[in-house]
Amino acid sequence: MWVESINVAKKWMEDRLKGDDGFSKYMDNKKSFIDEKKIWKCLKENRDPSPSKIRSIMDEVLQNKDCISLEDCAAILNVKNEDLWKEIFHTASIVKKQVYDNRIVTFAPLYCSNYCVNNCLYCAFRRENSVEIRRRLTLDEVKKEAEILAKMGHKRLITSYGEHPLSDVNYIANTLKAIYSVRVKGKRGGRGEIRRVNVNAAPMTVEELEILRDVGIGTFQVFQETYHMKTYSEVHPPDTIKGNYFWRLYCMHRALEAGVDDVGIGVLLGLFDWRFEVLALLSHALELEEKFGIGPHTVSFPRLRPAANTPFVQNSAYKVSDEDFMKFIATVRIAIPYTGMILTAREPEHIRRRVIHLGVTQTDFGSKIGIGSYRESYNEQEAEKQQFILGDTRELDEGVRWLAEMGYIVSFCTAGYRCGRTGIRIMKLLKTGKEKIFCKLNAILTYKEYLEDFASDETREIGTKILSREIEEVKKLVPERTFEKLMEYLSRIEDGERDIYF
Ligand code: SF4
Numbered sequence: 001m002w003v004e005s006i007n008v009a010k011k012w013m014e015d016r017l018k019g020d021d022g023f024s025k026y027m028d029n030k031k032s033f034i035d036e037k038k039i040w041k042c043l044k045e046n047r048d049p050s051p052s053k054i055r056s057i058m059d060e061v062l063q064n065k066d067c068i069s070l071e072d073c074a075a076i077l078n079v080k081n082e083d084l085w086k087e088i089f090h091t092a093s094i095v096k097k098q099v100y101d102n103r104i105v106t107f108a109p110l111y112c113s114n115y116c117v118n119n120c121l122y123c124a125f126r127r128e129n130s131v132e133i134r135r136r137l138t139l140d141e142v143k144k145e146a147e148i149l150a151k152m153g154h155k156r157l158i159t160s161y162g163e164h165p166l167s168d169v170n171y172i173a174n175t176l177k178a179i180y181s182v183r184v185k186g187k188r189g190g191r192g193e194i195r196r197v198n199v200n201a202a203p204m205t206v207e208e209l210e211i212l213r214d215v216g217i218g219t220f221q222v223f224q225e226t227y228h229m230k231t232y233s234e235v236h237p238p239d240t241i242k243g244n245y246f247w248r249l250y251c252m253h254r255a256l257e258a259g260v261d262d263v264g265i266g267v268l269l270g271l272f273d274w275r276f277e278v279l280a281l282l283s284h285a286l287e288l289e290e291k292f293g294i295g296p297h298t299v300s301f302p303r304l305r306p307a308a309n310t311p312f313v314q315n316s317a318y319k320v321s322d323e324d325f326m327k328f329i330a331t332v333r334i335a336i337p338y339t340g341m342i343l344t345a346r347e348p349e350h351i352r353r354r355v356i357h358l359g360v361t362q363t364d365f366g367s368k369i370g371i372g373s374y375r376e377s378y379n380e381q382e383a384e385k386q387q388f389i390l391g392d393t394r395e396l397d398e399g400v401r402w403l404a405e406m407g408y409i410v411s412f413c414t415a416g417y418r419c420g421r422t423g424i425r426i427m428k429l430l431k432t433g434k435e436k437i438f439c440k441l442n443a444i445l446t447y448k449e450y451l452e453d454f455a456s457d458e459t460r461e462i463g464t465k466i467l468s469r470e471i472e473e474v475k476k477l478v479p480e481r482t483f484e485k486l487m488e489y490l491s492r493i494e495d496g497e498r499d500i501y502f
Helices: 001-015 036-045 051-064 071-075 082-100 139-152 171-179 206-214 229-235 245-249 251-257 274-292 322-335 349-358 396-405 423-432 434-453 457-477 480-494
Strands: 103-113 156-161 198-202 217-221 265-267 298-300 340-344 363-364 409-411
Touching: 036 071, 036 274, 051 071, 051 229, 051 251, 051 322, 071 198, 071 274, 071 322, 071 480, 082 322, 082 349, 082 434, 103 139, 103 171, 103 396, 103 434, 139 171, 156 171, 156 217, 156 298, 171 198, 171 206, 206 217, 206 251, 206 322, 206 480, 229 245, 245 251, 251 274, 265 274, 265 340, 322 340, 322 349, 396 409, 409 434, 434 457, 434 480, 457 480
Parallel strands: 103 156, 103 363, 103 409, 156 198, 198 217, 217 265, 265 298, 298 340, 340 363
Antiparallel strands: none
16 A cells, blocks of 8 residues: 555656756755855854854844844854853843744644655654554544634644645645634633644645645745755655655745745754754745745744654654753744744643743644544554654643743734735834734734633633733833724623734
């Protein structure tokens, strides 16, 4: 069955490309924007940076909120003095606050299919993993999963699919339509629904991405996993579709060409030297900015996690320690100040607590990563149905309360893409700090909705205090008319109206 699938997949790929390799037209002089020699040179030439140099890089970021150069980023990565790292962590948390305030966006993953023709060494869904139970949700099952998530209070999902003709773009588009059609009643009243669906899937052609654009995709996520070409070909066998490094590397170019404005890039930490990956992520951001005027909407940085029958994970030579994980997050925060940064429930609570202030803007709660696992609630030990094993399985309500206890407001806002604040427009708003105000107002409105409809008494109590604090803050920041409008919207929410936004 699997051999047949691989042949079907190869034919499927050839038919989709029709002679176009999907990347050459974007290359300058047939040269990729990941310049490995330059990355190593930058790391070598910026060894032992002086504290004054590092401080002046940080000052400039605080002023401009622009990406820094590869040389400056390499200098930060080469810092050895732990006290100077404390200053870098502090600056990263200020950058986060300046651009994204004290908001954290939450979401939940929805795994739709684990059929996959690829054979990535680190993944339980790889085609040669015979213990994995294969399944693709029907559209009715997708809807039922989304209903459960909407009943928890989630407004954003990220759907995930293996690469396979069974989960082609038409299937993906239909899952999005199924999810957007969901309407449920809140626990306390009001209405639950999923308002933004981000997609994590295999790279696609421009035409396929246009189909996803038209059904209202949120962010399109494809992680390069590792930008280091030799390592890439070791962990992604060359006889697979994913074995094609450049097809994957240029998929965000195709997404932006297709008008999918919000793109999410990422690496799987533990495959190669994390310092190299930071410089490669920055190169990717600079390339997208140069070619399209838009950097990545989000950067993801999962660390390798144990997975069923997947020994590679235990044997990796590049595991990232907790201390280096903190340095990775802080450096990316400073290097690409405007980008959203996603920390997932792969990480256990104590790590999430330790790193969240360094620049994280999005995280998930109540997550289950088996196919159909929200409805069927099989236990965490049934690893053969999952891609990897989660580190934090707290419910959304507990997560919202936990964040409130640390002073964060959870934003359930999904207004941005629905009123055109995406792509270049949102980049400008983020860099100038204007998006902060829209987001602050919308975070207040959606938090209020959550507290009204879904929160437990305990969460509602602490959440109400956070809400009052936010309202007081916003009063000082916006014109009187805007504040009056906010108060009017809040009272309309109390009266039962939903999905009001600025
Ligand atoms: S990482 Fe993705 S492409 Fe690779 S085997 Fe897993 S599901 Fe398939």
